[in-house]
Amino acid sequence: MLKEKFVEFFPFVAYLSLGAFAFMLIAATLALLFFKPQTAKEQASKSTAWTLTLALGALAAGALGYYLMAAYDYPKMAFKVAAALVYAIAFAAGGSLSVTAGVRKTMMKSLYGLVATMFAAILFLMQFGGHEAENREFKVDLSDEKRLQHGAAVFRDYCLSCHGLALVRTNQMLKLGLSKEQLEATMLTSVDKIGEPMHVAMRSEDAKVWFGAAPPDLSLEASAKKPEWIYSYLTGFYKDDERPTGWNNIAFDKVAMPHVLWLEQGVQTLTEEGRKKEPAHRTHEDLVLTTPGLQGAEDFDRTAADVTNFLVWASEPDQNQRKQIGVGVMLFLALLSFVAFKLSKNYWKDIR
Ligand code: HEC
Structure with missing residues (x-):
């Protein structure tokens, strides 16, 4: 129990602390750079502070570098960085009350410089957000319980056979507004018990043989990929006879997953124009619905949106x-x- 709580909160706390830690170190370094000691005692404490700051700085730089490289969602990352900065300023402001007026002044001055630099850096980083393949526009909306339940139901019927949601426990579904009875009747298979993680029955070694790639667990899909991407992916399947499954995807060229919702959506094919383009440059504009499905185009988009929103919800119930x-x-x-x-x-x- 305690271990699960730890696993759940650890990344968040770790990133926040790491960010705050790094910024404190930068602030301390700047303060040390500009602080002119007046007495021998101040000189001695400055030397000690330098040693400590440099040692911790090396540690933090390594860890932060690793984190920045792992996080490819720049707007989100910029937000985390900004949050850490606010944290650091609050820290520094509190801490500065207890040090001499000279240090406090230098520290505040360096912090102003730091804030300006950070804002510039955040603006710079945000430039990277929009440069991926053109995804369809999608607005996350978790306010409609009925639609989230619909997304969950579609997921159970069409996706759970291959993809697990191992970080979501079945009882968390109750938070979608389902009653316990509804949950048992609709979301659980005969072997499940309420409160177990949503694992998938298929072994991933088997799946690899069957599909050529193992279907990944989707618990954190909406954190790893943008919701826009998931939405584009779910609506982006098209017929491609060169693929073993008969399907390809606009958002994921040569995907191993079959188009499991094809009866609902119908069959999309590439236009002449789309055929001429490199796969990476194809967009939804290059698709036409050649065989209509059970749902009209608009209804299917809603279904795909519901599943996408459900996955966003599942990434953090x-x-x-x-x-x-x-x-x-x-x-x-x-x-x-x-x-x-x-x-x-x-x-x-x-x-x-
Ligand atoms: C028949 C098994 C199967 C079913 C059913 C299935 N998938 Fe998949 N899915 C896969 C496989 C295999 C991959 C890996 C594709 C690859 O790597 O080429 C995949 C990949 C994905 C990915 C991309 C993961 C990534 O980041 O690389 C998403 C998103 C996804 N599936 C969503 C869904 C949703 C939503 C459903 C239900 C509507 C669903 N899948 C149903 C087999 C399946």
Whole structure:
């Protein structure tokens, strides 16, 4: 139990702490660079601080570099970096109260410089967001429980046979507004017990032989790939007789997955124009629906959207609650800051 909680929260806490840690180190380095010691004692503590900062800095640089390389979702990453920065400023502001006025001043000055640099860096990083293959436009919407339930049902019927959601426990489905009875009747197979992870029966070694590639677990798909991409992928299958499955995909050339929703969507084929293009440059504009499916084009887009939203939800089943709690916490913090500010003013009144 404790271990699962740890696994669930560890990456988040680790990234946040790592970010804050790195920025504190940068701030400390800048402060040390500009701080002119007046006494021998200050000189000695400056040397100690340098040693410590450099040692920790080497450690943090390695870890942060690794993290930045692993995170390819730049807007999200920029947000995390910004959050870490705010954290660091709060830290530094608090810490600076206890050091001498000279250090505090230099530290604040370096922080202003750091903030400016960071904003420039964030703007720079955000440039990378839009340069992938053209995905269809998609807006994540987790507010409609009925549609999330629909996405979950489609997933159970068409996807769970190959893809697990190992990080989602079946009872978390209750958070989608299903009752326990509905959950048992509709989401579980005969062998499942409520509360077990949503594993798939197929062994991935077998799947590799059958499909040429193992269907990945999709618990974190919406974090690894953009929701736009998943939506484009689910609506992007087209007929390709050169593929073993008979299907190819706009968003994933030579994909090993068959078009499991083809009865619903119908059959799309490449246009003349699309055929001439390199696979990587093909978009949905290059597809035409040559055989209609059970659902009209609009309805199928809705179905694909529901599944996509469900996968976004599944990547973090508590995100709706987290956002609600988050608003409360921010309000509380705002109130607390106001009170703290007033109190501090009052305390210092006689001293200044
Ligand atoms: C018959 C088995 C099978 C079924 C059913 C199936 N898939 Fe797949 N899926 C695969 C395989 C195999 C791959 C790996 C494709 C590859 O690597 O070429 C895959 C890949 C994917 C990927 C891309 C993963 C990635 O990041 O590389 C997504 C997303 C996906 N499937 C979603 C779904 C959804 C949603 C459904 C239900 C509508 C579904 N799949 C049903 C076999 C299946």
